[in-house]
Amino acid sequence: MIPFTPTAFRFPDRVAQSAWIEHVPFMFWLVDALRPGRFVELGVHNGISYCAACQAIELLHLDCSCYAIDSWKGDEHAGFYGEEVYADLAAYHDPRYAAFSRLVRANFDMAAAHFEDGSIDLLHIDGLHSYDAVAHDFETWRPKLAPNAVVLFHDTNVRERDFGVFRLWAEIAADRPHFEFLHGHGLGVLGMGDDFPRALEALFAAGRTAEGREGVRTIFAHLGQAVGQSATMAETIKKVERDAIARGADLRGVVSSAFPAGQDAIREELTNAVEIVRLRTVLAENPKNDGALSNLSLALNRNNRVDEAVDAIKQAIEMRPDAGRYAHLGNLEARRRNWPAAIDAMREATVRAPDMDVFAQRLAQITADSEK
Numbered sequence: 001m002i003p004f005t006p007t008a009f010r011f012p013d014r015v016a017q018s019a020w021i022e023h024v025p026f027m028f029w030l031v032d033a034l035r036p037g038r039f040v041e042l043g044v045h046n047g048i049s050y051c052a053a054c055q056a057i058e059l060l061h062l063d064c065s066c067y068a069i070d071s072w073k074g075d076e077h078a079g080f081y082g083e084e085v086y087a088d089l090a091a092y093h094d095p096r097y098a099a100f101s102r103l104v105r106a107n108f109d110m111a112a113a114h115f116e117d118g119s120i121d122l123l124h125i126d127g128l129h130s131y132d133a134v135a136h137d138f139e140t141w142r143p144k145l146a147p148n149a150v151v152l153f154h155d156t157n158v159r160e161r162d163f164g165v166f167r168l169w170a171e172i173a174a175d176r177p178h179f180e181f182l183h184g185h186g187l188g189v190l191g192m193g194d195d196f197p198r199a200l201e202a203l204f205a206a207g208r209t210a211e212g213r214e215g216v217r218t219i220f221a222h223l224g225q226a227v228g229q230s231a232t233m234a235e236t237i238k239k240v241e242r243d244a245i246a247r248g249a250d251l252r253g254v255v256s257s258a259f260p261a262g263q264d265a266i267r268e269e270l271t272n273a274v275e276i277v278r279l280r281t282v283l284a285e286n287p288k289n290d291g292a293l294s295n296l297s298l299a300l301n302r303n304n305r306v307d308e309a310v311d312a313i314k315q316a317i318e319m320r321p322d323a324g325r326y327a328h329l330g331n332l333e334a335r336r337r338n339w340p341a342a343i344d345a346m347r348e349a350t351v352r353a354p355d356m357d358v359f360a361q362r363l364a365q366i367t368a369d370s371e372k
């Protein structure tokens with residue numbers, strides 16, 4: 001069996017509907033196992049696979065430069081989309097990962113010229129999925145790969161429309177170290193050399209026996225399913241919330257009768273969503289209600305919507321600053337691992353309420369966490 005570290009069991013910070021979402025646990029595992037010095041992704045769209053890699057790279061403090069390459073216009077298989085996709089990703093990505101990662105808005109072929117030969121340790125090919133397109137991307141970028149690079153191919157298990165990744169995979173994987181996942185539309189993991197870290201060797205070894213394949217596939221399919229279901233739930237709740245705001249509906253009764261005991265997690269999340277709707281409605285009537293903003297921030301945080309929670313508490317602080325609000329902001333920034341802002345906010349809380357030992361203790365804890 002392959003070795004595991006806790007990294008593979010984390011939940012992605014960025015979730016959205018994506019055919020890739022079920023492979024996030026494997027991306028976490030792979031980044032930890034391979035520890036690449038350079039990662040390039042061809043085909044990024046809303047950044048689910050790419051941001052998963054960045055999350056793991058940041059978490060593990062890896063010395064890795066990352067490049068996300070896409071026209072951000074879409075293609076025949078992914079569908080064509082508007083400017084909002086790039087804008088949404090850039091707004092998420094840049095504040096978190098700009099220190100080591102860049103979104104490169106370009107055609108794959110044009111971008112290739114800007115990378116040195118032999119420089120990429122991990123390449124993820126996820127552009128157009130016809131046989132000709134994916135074979136072309138592989139051939140174009142092959143000289144750029146480091147001697148023991150790993151290449152990921154998404155959609156190796158799609159056998160409809162004119163998807164042809166499975167044909168290319170059959171041609172190139174047979175005489176190289178490899179592993180193929182079948183869930184989440186299929187993901188091929190290809191070793192380009194013959195000298196890999198121990199965990200990667202174990203993955204390729206597992207791929208050589210039916211028993212090994214079944215074991216690894218089962219584990220990652222289950223992990224992936226859990227991530228996929230949570231993402232679907234989060235999206236659904238947001239949609240319900242948007243619809244409710246649009247209709248001015250009161251959903252509290254609906255939630256408590258719709259979810260019987262035993263579904264406490266869903267019930268709690270929906271209850272929070274209803275509270276968010278209620279507070280937004282209050283704020284629509286009186287945008288200067290700083291108490292509602294503060295409560296909104298707490299409810300958003302309970303539903304793991306940390307960025308929105310930060311926005312809300314900052315607005316509340318602007319209207320009426322107090323120690324508790326600064327302490328809440330400090331905790332939120334710590335959740336985002338935005339250490340300087342977390343320390344500043346928590347320090348402000350201690351200054352405003354010097355007798356509150358709990359704030360001083362939190363400040364010490366956050367300062368210690370920031371140094372790990």
Ligand SMILES: C[S@@+](CC[C@H](N)C(=O)[O-])C[C@H]1O[C@@H](n2cnc3c(N)ncnc32)[C@H](O)[C@@H]1O
Nearest residue numbers: 020043044045048049070071074107108127128
């Ligand atoms: C399947 S999506 C990528 C999905 C993404 N990896 C995820 O995690 O959800 C494919 C993307 O490739 C981009 N694309 C396809 N061919 C391209 C090309 N030749 N140059 C630049 N971008 C391309 C499209 O704009 C589209 O956003």
